[in-house]
Amino acid sequence: MTDFIVNLTAWGGYFGIFLLMVLENVFPPIPSEVIMGLGGIAVARGQMEMLPLIIAGTAGTVAGNYFWYAIGWRFGYQRLRPFVDRYGAWLTLDWEHVVQLERFFKRRGQWVVFVFRFMPAFRTMVSLPAGMARMPHLRFLLWTAAGSAIWNTGLAYAGLYLGSNFRELDAYIGPAAIALTVAIVIGYVWRLLRWKPRG
Secondary structure, rough: OOHHHHHHHHHHHHHHHHHHHHHHOOOOOOOHEEEEHHHHHHHHOOOOOHHHHHHHHHHHHHHHHHHHHHHHHHHHHHHHHHHHHHHHHOOOOHHHHHHHHHHHHHHHHHHHHHHHOOOOOOOOOOHHHHHHOOHHHHHHHHHHHHHHHHHHHHHHHHHHHHOOOOOHHHHHHHHHHHHHHHHHHHHHHHHHOOOOOOO
């Protein structure tokens, strides 16, 4: 995967970064940590400039997230009811939770979208419920761009700082991402064991 990213970046430059960041958000297994980290390394080598790199990466992130937001907007949360009725126990979710979540997104959804930009996997997944709750387009785009710009800037400067030693970048970011994912899984299992449907 790393060789593919390096080759595409070298071939496509900033457009390659944009395309990879779109794909990273449509198909999450391509990690933004690697893409923007290698972009920062390219800056350290004099092959790229930092500001265009961040702009290209952020634009790709916004475009990829808007893909899922648009699907959520078209689908709508009301169509979830048969799914929630059938599988809600596994999601520790009943329909009242869905209604509350939809109301919350309408009032405070921009903060959820912003904060989730810093979380592995969930930074893409949050776009779907934002669309389902019909969060205003401009608000979604602005808060997605804001959170993504901060995240991508941090990754790019980490790559710049570490220069050509990519293994060190993975050593810093990888364990933190794994620890957060493990904590989320443990929290889910704990909630699943204790969850009881309302009514």
